[in-house]
Structure formats: structure tokens, C-alpha cells
Amino acid sequence: MANHLDSLEALNQARSLQEKLEAAHAAVQESFPFIVRIAIAIHDPKTDTLSTYLHSSGGANPLDHYQARMDEAPSLKQILDQGAPRVINNQVTFEDGEHEHTRRIGRAGYAASYTLPIFNEGMFVGFIFFNADRTDVFDEFVLRQIDAYGHLISLMVISELSNIDTLSAVLKTTGRMLHVRDPETGSHLDRMSRYSRLIARVLADQYELDDAYIEHVFKFSPLHDIGKIGIPDRILLKPGFLNAEETVIMRTHAQVGEEMISDLIESFGLQNMQYKDLLRNIAACHHEAVDGSGYPRGLKGKEIPLEARIVAVADVFDALTSRRPYKDAWSNTRALETLQQLAGETLDQDCVDALIGNLDEVEEIQRRFREDAFG
Numbered sequence: 001m002a003n004h005l006d007s008l009e010a011l012n013q014a015r016s017l018q019e020k021l022e023a024a025h026a027a028v029q030e031s032f033p034f035i036v037r038i039a040i041a042i043h044d045p046k047t048d049t050l051s052t053y054l055h056s057s058g059g060a061n062p063l064d065h066y067q068a069r070m071d072e073a074p075s076l077k078q079i080l081d082q083g084a085p086r087v088i089n090n091q092v093t094f095e096d097g098e099h100e101h102t103r104r105i106g107r108a109g110y111a112a113s114y115t116l117p118i119f120n121e122g123m124f125v126g127f128i129f130f131n132a133d134r135t136d137v138f139d140e141f142v143l144r145q146i147d148a149y150g151h152l153i154s155l156m157v158i159s160e161l162s163n164i165d166t167l168s169a170v171l172k173t174t175g176r177m178l179h180v181r182d183p184e185t186g187s188h189l190d191r192m193s194r195y196s197r198l199i200a201r202v203l204a205d206q207y208e209l210d211d212a213y214i215e216h217v218f219k220f221s222p223l224h225d226i227g228k229i230g231i232p233d234r235i236l237l238k239p240g241f242l243n244a245e246e247t248v249i250m251r252t253h254a255q256v257g258e259e260m261i262s263d264l265i266e267s268f269g270l271q272n273m274q275y276k277d278l279l280r281n282i283a284a285c286h287h288e289a290v291d292g293s294g295y296p297r298g299l300k301g302k303e304i305p306l307e308a309r310i311v312a313v314a315d316v317f318d319a320l321t322s323r324r325p326y327k328d329a330w331s332n333t334r335a336l337e338t339l340q341q342l343a344g345e346t347l348d349q350d351c352v353d354a355l356i357g358n359l360d361e362v363e364e365i366q367r368r369f370r371e372d373a374f375g
């Protein structure tokens with residue numbers, strides 16, 4: 001009997017998608033040592049932007065925490081328009097590319113690249129990039145084998161994302177039942193999730209956050225108030241300020257949300273889902289305050305998980321700039337002054353600075369996701 005070792009054996013052991021990608025990369029490198037980086041970018045159809053997601057390169061990633069509009073990446077758009085992968089056998093010609101992402105790739109010195117679109121049942125999901133450290137390596141023979149790896153990696157990405165989508169779908173249905181009543185509109189969730197992503201991206205280098213973390217903050221932040229489903233209408237929709245007894249009931253939404261999410265993770269068998277704690281932390285801790293005055297636990301400073309500190313700033317900023325049954329919408333100027341006052345008291349200073357330092361992007365999000373007729 002011939003002896004053969006499964007070159008992808010590591011996939012059986014790998015647990016996270018990052019580990020699986022690294023295992024697949026190691027297998028690719030056995031046959032094609034010139035493939036020095038494999039990276040994945042995910043597409044957000046609502047804003048038509050592409051965000052870097054994962055990479056395996058054993059070194060610095062020139063595109064970490066990077067986000068680009070599809071219409072600013074004509075060569076990537078072309079891949080979709082033509083429905084065919086892209087082979088660049090001499091990336092040096094891209095060195096002087098006029099776009100940020102091409103310049104960065106040029107600086108890193110990748111000599112050639114192969115880019116495959118990822119589709120899930122006909123829906124465009126993102127791209128896989130194979131980068132080489134030598135020119136003219138992608139011939140028909142090589143590409144045929146790399147295509148197989150590409151599709152394997154696509155399946156890994158799709159299955160990871162569909163775990164999250166299953167959970168999001170369940171929570172969205174539950175959430176829709178809630179939003180029939182809740183004054184928080186869909187556009188509130190669209191905005192606050194993008195403020196959350198912006199803050200996470202700005203803090204990424206300082207806090208060593210990877211792109212998957214940033215993307216999960218974005219996906220999970222709209223679920224922060226899921227526990228409000230347990231709050232009676234007379235309190236949730238009260239057209240005025242809450243009294244002490246009503247406030248106590250209102251504040252149970254954080255713990256109720258945490259319990260709902262724990263239940264859902266268990267009933268859907270998602271215990272192995274990466275970043276499930278991130279979702280639970282967002283629901284449980286988005287009203288904790290850095291000075292310990294928050295609820296439900298009264299956690300202080302860094303005891304509050306970073307994702308909850310991020311979402312708190314995004315949530316308060318959007319609550320202030322939106323109309324509520326108990327208040328009018330404030331101007332950005334007034335809301336930002338208030339955030340500045342709350343920074344270091346209830347809100348995290350770094351998270352507030354990240355938002356305030358990027359007003360252009362904040363305003364862009366506001367323009368794109370204006371209040372709807374029900375807001």
C-alpha cells in the first residue's frame with residue numbers, strides 16, 4: 001500500500017477560520033512556495049464596500065483594517081462584471097497605481113497575484129487574494145490547482161459566515177417583533193453598527209484588533225438591545241421620562257438580552273462559533289460605565305469588554321442625534337459636546353476620540369442612512 005499523508009490534515013484539527021486558512025495556506029505552499037500570502041475581503045452590499053477580513057502571510061499585512069468602496073477599486077469591480085478571476089503576473093506595473101489599496105500592495109512587494117470572487121448561491125460575498133513573491137508564476141497548470149484551494153477556502157468562509165447569519169436571522173426575526181414597538185428604527189441600527197465598526201477600525205492598531213473582530217463588532221452591534229423585547233409597551237413607548245420603578249424595569253433589558261443570547265447559542269448549537277462571547281458581551285455590557293456607575297453589574301474601566309465600550313459610544317451618539325419618545329434629535333455639535341463630557345465618566349475616552357476624530361465618516365454614515373418615515 002502506498003503511503004500518503006493528507007496534506008490538509010491540519011484542517012481536521014483547526015478550530016477557528018484563521019487557523020483553517022493558515023492550514024490551507026501551508027498546504028498550498030508545499031506545492032507552490034511562492035504563494036506568500038492568502039487574504040480574504042468581505043463585501044457589505046448595503047454600502048458596496050469591501051473590508052479586509054482574514055489573512056495568512058506570516059508577516060505584516062499591508063491591507064489590515066482596510067476598507068474600500070467597490071467603485072473605487074475598478075480592477076476588482078471588473079472581476080465581478082466579467083465573472084472571471086483576475087490574474088496579474090507582473091504586479092510591478094501596479095506600483096504607481098493611483099489608489100491607496102494598489103499602492104499598499106505594491107509597497108509590500110508582491111510580484112504577482114491571483115484574485116477569485118467568492119459566491120454563495122449566486123450572491124457575491126467577497127474576494128480571495130493569492131499573492132506571490134515572484135512574477136510570472138500563475139500559469140494554467142498552477143491556476144487549476146489553486147482554483148481548487150480557492151473553492152475550499154470559499155466554502156470555509158461561507159460556512160463561518162452562515163453560522164453568524166443563522167444567528168443574526170433568528171435575532172432579526174425576534175428583533176423585528178421588537179421593532180414593531182421599539183422607537184429605535186432600522187436606520188438607527190444601520191448607523192450605530194457602522195459607527196461601531198468605525199471606532200473598532202480606528203482603535204485596531206492600538207488595541208491589536210484583527211479584521212474579523214472588527215467585522216463581528218459590525219455584525220453583532222445591532223443586536224445590543226435585543227433584551228428590550230421583554231419590556232412592556234407602557235414603559236418602552238412612554239412619551240415622557242421614566243419614573244424610578246419604570247427605570248428599574250427598563251434596565252433589565254441588558255441582562256435579559258444576555259440570557260436570550262446564551263439560550264440561542266445553545267439551542268442553535270453555536271457553542272463553537274468564534275466570537276460568540278463578543279455578541280453576549282455587547283448585549284450584556286453596553287450600559288456599563290467606565291466609572292462603575294453603569295448597569296447591570298457596575299463594571300469599571302477595562303473590566304468592561306472593549307466591544308461593549310465601543311457599542312456604548314455608538315449607541316449613545318445615535319440616541320442623542322435621533323428623536324425618541326422622550327426627547328428631540330440633537331445636533332451633531334451638541335451631541336459631540338456631550339460625548340466629550342461623558343468620556344472618562346461613563347464612556348471610554350479612546351472610543352469617544354475615535355468617533356470625534358473621524359467626523360467626515362460619521363457624516364457620511366448619517367447621509368447614507370437617514371431616518372426613515374417612521375423615525
Ligand code: C2E
Pocket residue numbers: 184235236237238239240241242250287315316317319320324325326327338
Ligand atoms: P436609547 O433611547 O437607545 O438610549 C440609549 C442610551 O443613550 C441611554 O441609556 C443613555 O445612556 C443615552 N441617552 C439617550 N438619551 C439621552 C439624553 O437625552 N441625555 C443623555 N445624557 N444620554 C442619553 P439609558 O439611559 O440606560 O437608557 C436605556 C434605554 O431606556 C433607552 O435607550 C430608552 O429606550 C429607555 N429610556 C431611558 N430613559 C427614558 C425615558 O426617560 N423615557 C423613555 N420612554 N424611555 C427611556
Ligand code: SIN
Pocket residue numbers: 072073074075076097098099100102103
Ligand atoms: C484597482 O485595483 O482598483 C485599480 C488599480 C488602480 O487604478 O490603482
Ligand code: SIN
Pocket residue numbers: 039063075076101102105113115129
Ligand atoms: C489585495 O490584494 O488585497 C487587494 C488589492 C488588489 O489586488 O486589487
Ligand code: FE
Pocket residue numbers: 224225253286287
Ligand atoms: Fe440598551
Ligand code: FE
Pocket residue numbers: 184224225315
Ligand atoms: Fe440602541
